[in-house]
Amino acid sequence: MSRRNHEPRGVTVEALKVALLGCGSVGTQVARLLTVHAEELAQRVGAPLELIGIAVRTLGVDRGPDIDTRLLTTDAAELVKRADLVIELVGGIEPARTLILDALASGASVVTGNKALLAEHGPELYEAAEAGGVELCYEAAVAGAIPLLRPIRESLAGDRIRRVLGIVNGTTNYVLDKMDAAGLDFADAVAQAQALGYAEADPTADVEGYDAASKAAILASLAFHTRVHADDVHREGITSVTAGDVASARQIGAVVKMLAICERTVAADGSEGVSVRVHPAMIPASHPLASVREAFNAVFVEAEAAGELMFYGRGAGGLPTASAVLGDLVSAARNRVGGSRGPGESTYAHLPVRPMGEVVTRYHISLDVADRPGVLAQVAKVIAEHGVSIETVRQQQIPAAVSDAGEQGRASLVVVTHSATDAALGATVSALAGLDIVTAVVGVMRVEGED
Ligand SMILES: NC(=O)C1=CN([C@@H]2O[C@H](COP(=O)(O)OP(=O)(O)OC[C@H]3O[C@@H](n4cnc5c(N)ncnc54)[C@H](O)[C@@H]3O)[C@@H](O)[C@H]2O)C=CC1
Numbered sequence: 133m134s135r136r137n138h139e140p141r142g143v144t145v146e147a148l149k150v151a152l153l154g155c156g157s158v159g160t161q162v163a164r165l166l167t168v169h170a171e172e173l174a175q176r177v178g179a180p181l182e183l184i185g186i187a188v189r190t191l192g193v194d195r196g197p198d199i200d201t202r203l204l205t206t207d208a209a210e211l212v213k214r215a216d217l218v219i220e221l222v223g224g225i226e227p228a229r230t231l232i233l234d235a236l237a238s239g240a241s242v243v244t245g246n247k248a249l250l251a252e253h254g255p256e257l258y259e260a261a262e263a264g265g266v267e268l269c270y271e272a273a274v275a276g277a278i279p280l281l282r283p284i285r286e287s288l289a290g291d292r293i294r295r296v297l298g299i300v301n302g303t304t305n306y307v308l309d310k311m312d313a314a315g316l317d318f319a320d321a322v323a324q325a326q327a328l329g330y331a332e333a334d335p336t337a338d339v340e341g342y343d344a345a346s347k348a349a350i351l352a353s354l355a356f357h358t359r360v361h362a363d364d365v366h367r368e369g370i371t372s373v374t375a376g377d378v379a380s381a382r383q384i385g386a387v388v389k390m391l392a393i394c395e396r397t398v399a400a401d402g403s404e405g406v407s408v409r410v411h412p413a414m415i416p417a418s419h420p421l422a423s424v425r426e427a428f429n430a431v432f433v434e435a436e437a438a439g440e441l442m443f444y445g446r447g448a449g450g451l452p453t454a455s456a457v458l459g460d461l462v463s464a465a466r467n468r469v470g471g472s473r474g475p476g477e478s479t480y481a482h483l484p485v486r487p488m489g490e491v492v493t494r495y496h497i498s499l500d501v502a503d504r505p506g507v508l509a510q511v512a513k514v515i516a517e518h519g520v521s522i523e524t525v526r527q528q529q530i531p532a533a534v535s536d537a538g539e540q541g542r543a544s545l546v547v548v549t550h551s552a553t554d555a556a557l558g559a560t561v562s563a564l565a566g567l568d569i570v571t572a573v574v575g576v577m578r579v580e581g582e583d
């Protein structure tokens with residue numbers, strides 16, 4: 133007798149064996165949710181998910197009441213051999229890479245949040261999944277809990293994506309937010325982000341932009357059906373962002389945000405390429421990204437037919453990230469029960485990655501100059517000579533107590549340009565720095581949002 137649609141399918145097959153590698157911020161929450169929601173997850177999958185072991189680096193550490201210590205092992209490689217589904221949450225390149233390759237080769241599907249590994253070795257992992265006839269899922273790797281990669285890979289598979297732009301690193305957003313809104317010092321803000329489980333094991337990956345660059349490489353690869361490696365991404369972190377930059381942004385009605393921008397480019401001859409970059413930028417306070425606070429992430433996807441879509445939510449933290457991991461786990465487990473597989477790697481477009489110099493952007497340039505007649509004209513002349521046009525100029529005298537340039541005094545000159553290539557803007561700044569009347573280039577930051 134055929135089953136009616138409204139009747140539950142029931143849990144009909146034997147348990148799927150799940151191995152968890154890593155029991156840190158995210159792993160602990162995944163283990164807890166797997167246990168707490170075991171019955172519901174079994175109903176959703178159509179088979180129980182049996183957590184057969186948790187690989188840890190050290191035994192004997194207090195991991196709280198949610199972790200069954202009988203499941204702990206330091207032998208991750210042996211655990212992988214026994215699993216149908218492997219969740220990799222140790223982070224870093226090795227041994228994560230080898231463990232994932234072994235899992236895929238042995239016929240286990242893999243769920244991971246490891247963007248650093250995917251951005252370095254994605255093609256190798258995809259090929260291993262293909263060869264093993266299994267799945268590689270990584271929704272947690274970009275923008276934590278936010279469903280972003282699945283919509284790009286599946287829901288937008290019939291559209292053409294033009295641009296992906298957003299805030300994809302929770303730690304740097306948290307740090308910039310605390311520097312701006314709470315006046316917190318950089319180091320204190322980073323320490324808070326670490327304590328809250330947002331930062332990578334080494335927070336340098338966050339503040340120097342490596343984490344965002346890995347995520348941008350993954351986003352660009354998926355959005356443009358092209359392999360984009362972490363090294364293809366132009367990367368600047370937030371370590372050089374000063375309280376002065378934050379204040380300067382506020383004076384022009386903007387805020388400083390760490391952005392990831394992946395764009396489809398079209399050259400003069402009509403050939404397409406992609407540009408991928410992560411760097412701090414000033415955006416208008418009225419822009420929706422400006423109101424993204426704390427460790428939240430927000431990503432705009434612009435597609436030809438769909439128009440502009442915005443994805444918003446918790447981009448970091450153990451519990452939100454565990455949600456994305458479990459979503460992938462249920463999906464991979466369902467496919468296993470149903471004998472199907474999700475999409476593999478799609479790289480047919482093979483678009484070239486264009487250099488940063490070709491990217492069109494705007495600059496906010498803050499200069500200390502001699503306060504005397506003709507200075508503004510000299511600065512404007514140099515900018516015009518580079519084919520750059522000025523949107524606004526603001527000049528302010530530096531108070532005598534601060535000034536040490538004698539009776540002429542000094543002034544602060546802030547120029548915001550119109551759009552130009554990054555190469556032209558960079559050359560403009562170098563030329564300005566070489567002028568006698570420029571005492572110091574105090575700050576240079578790109579401006580994104582409306583021109
Ligand atoms: N924390 C977050 O908000 C997010 C993290 N991720 C990613 O998830 C992964 C895990 O992140 P977290 O849980 O935050 O890191 P974590 O540093 O808190 O946890 C990693 C755990 O793995 C353990 N470990 C390291 N090497 C091991 C090995 N060889 N065998 C067994 N255990 C080992 C460490 O001792 C640590 O307990 C990383 O790839 C990270 O990039 C992704 C999205 C958000």
Ligand SMILES: N[C@@H](CC=O)C(=O)O
Pocket residue numbers: 273274275276300301302303304330331332338343447448449
């Ligand atoms: N360290 C990352 C964690 C999530 O990917 C971040 O801060 O965004």
Ligand code: NA
Pocket residue numbers: 271272273274275276277278279280281456
């Ligand atoms: Na996500």
